[in-house]
Amino acid sequence: MAAFLLGAVLLIVQPQIVPSRPAINSNAETSSQSVQRELLKKTSQKNDLKENIHSNGSCQQLPQTIIIGVRKGGTRALLEMLSLHPDIAAAESEVHFFDWEDHYRNGLQWYINQMPFSYPHQITVEKTPAYFTSPKVPERVYNMNQSMRLLLILRDPSERVLSDYTQVFYNHMQKHKPYPSIEQFLIKDGELNVDYKAINRSLYYIHMQNWLKYFPLDHIHIVDGDKLIKDPFPEIEKVERFLKLSPQINASNFYFNKTKGFYCLRDSGRERCLHESKGRAHPQVDTRLLEKLHEYFHEPNKKFFELVGRTFDWHSFVAS
Ligand SMILES: *[C@@H]1O[C@H](CO)[C@@H](O)[C@H](O)[C@H]1NC(C)=O
Numbered sequence: 001m002a003a004f005l006l007g008a009v010l011l012i013v014q015p016q017i018v019p020s021r022p023a024i025n026s027n028a029e030t031s032s033q034s035v036q037r038e039l040l041k042k043t044s045q046k047n048d049l050k051e052n053i054h055s056n057g058s059c060q061q062l063p064q065t066i067i068i069g070v071r072k073g074g075t076r077a078l079l080e081m082l083s084l085h086p087d088i089a090a091a092e093s094e095v096h097f098f099d100w101e102d103h104y105r106n107g108l109q110w111y112i113n114q115m116p117f118s119y120p121h122q123i124t125v126e127k128t129p130a131y132f133t134s135p136k137v138p139e140r141v142y143n144m145n146q147s148m149r150l151l152l153i154l155r156d157p158s159e160r161v162l163s164d165y166t167q168v169f170y171n172h173m174q175k176h177k178p179y180p181s182i183e184q185f186l187i188k189d190g191e192l193n194v195d196y197k198a199i200n201r202s203l204y205y206i207h208m209q210n211w212l213k214y215f216p217l218d219h220i221h222i223v224d225g226d227k228l229i230k231d232p233f234p235e236i237e238k239v240e241r242f243l244k245l246s247p248q249i250n251a252s253n254f255y256f257n258k259t260k261g262f263y264c265l266r267d268s269g270r271e272r273c274l275h276e277s278k279g280r281a282h283p284q285v286d287t288r289l290l291e292k293l294h295e296y297f298h299e300p301n302k303k304f305f306e307l308v309g310r311t312f313d314w315h316s317f318v319a320s
């Protein structure tokens with residue numbers, strides 16, 4: 001293998017202007033901020049980044065688009081479907097570069113090294129669902145590339161909470177560890193426990209505000225995760241347009257699997273369905289508790305719709 005490696009690495013010669021930061025957070029600098037600044041300096045030194053070039057003409061490069069979330073929104077399905085496009089090169093696993101300090105400290109070269117080999121006509125994409133809800137991530141992505149185009153897939157916030165719980169529940173089951181019932185997370189002193197992390201992650205407008213401090217709305221394409229599952233093709237067509245990809249994915253790339261109850265993919269004769277853990281049944285939740293959840297998200301959802309100038313068909317319940 002090594003014999004095939006050209007061993008040559010190209011220095012990207014680009015006069016790098018260090019991006020100016022938007023005027024926010026002008027408070028006096030704390031020591032943690034100065035540590036952050038040092039970190040930023042290191043991670044935004046782009047002049048000496050190397051693309052790892054392979055003899056077959058492919059190379060590793062920084063992503064031109066990132067699927068930033070949301071956790072349990074359908075990010076894996078979106079990535080798999082987008083990968084049907086020949087001009088997409090997708091990172092296999094979640095990179096967690098911008099949200100995990102251990103990774104971020106390694107700098108952009110490390111990030112490039114995690115990327116798939118791609119050809120010049122291809123767009124590199126990575127997905128890490130935790131980015132959307134990590135407050136420090138938007139600025140870090142901005143410092144890497146302020147023209148970045150971002151993909152965000154969202155689904156009904158209440159459903160997302162149940163799905164979030166279900167994932168952690170199954171992870172514990174697999175390790176034969178006990179895990180409390182969903183009610184124990186959702187209820188505190190007879191009321192909805194809004195400190196539950198899964199509920200916070202569904203407060204989309206809070207997280208979206210952080211991103212909109214750095215990126216204009218038209219650089220963040222929102223995929224309707226509920227629609228993507230029911231009828232993937234129209235949603236994927238919109239993503240193709242947003243990324244300025246030629247229209248290559250078509251309806252015959254998708255077929256409905258009745259046993260599974262959702263769509264599978266057909267890629268030049270090869271058929272594949274998503275991993276078993278996707279589309280798992282949610283726990284039975286008491287109707288009144290579910291209503292409480294729907295009621296809780298009513299206002300936050302409205303705020304989110306105003307923020308993005310678009311509405312979604314999400315559960316909402318207003319007690320009369
Ligand atoms: C080119 O090389 C890369 C890196 O080894 C590899 O991942 C990719 O599959 C190769 N492409 C082709 C068409 O052989």
Ligand SMILES: *[C@@H]1O[C@H](CO)[C@@H](O)[C@H](O)[C@H]1NC(C)=O
Pocket residue numbers: 062063064065145146147148149
């Ligand atoms: C920044 O992102 C844009 C949009 O995806 C892309 O066209 C451009 O090449 C990226 N710049 C760098 C330095 O990666």
Ligand SMILES: *[C@@H]1O[C@H](CO)[C@@H](O)[C@H](O)[C@H]1NC(C)=O
Pocket residue numbers: 133135194195200203206
């Ligand atoms: C939710 O999380 C965000 C970001 O971590 C935090 O700023 C906010 O205070 C939290 N909101 C609630 C209601 O817990």
Ligand SMILES: *[C@@H]1O[C@H](CO)[C@@H](O)[C@H](O)[C@H]1NC(C)=O
Pocket residue numbers: 248249250251252253268
């Ligand atoms: C859909 O795309 C496949 C290749 O992915 C192609 O073979 C097929 O002819 C296309 N079908 C239509 C209806 O365009």
Ligand SMILES: *[C@@H]1O[C@H](CO)[C@@H](O)[C@H](O)[C@H]1NC(C)=O
Pocket residue numbers: 257258259260264271273
């Ligand atoms: C449909 O899903 C079932 C259940 O997961 C699976 O066994 C089967 O192989 C799938 N069929 C096709 C054609 O994808």
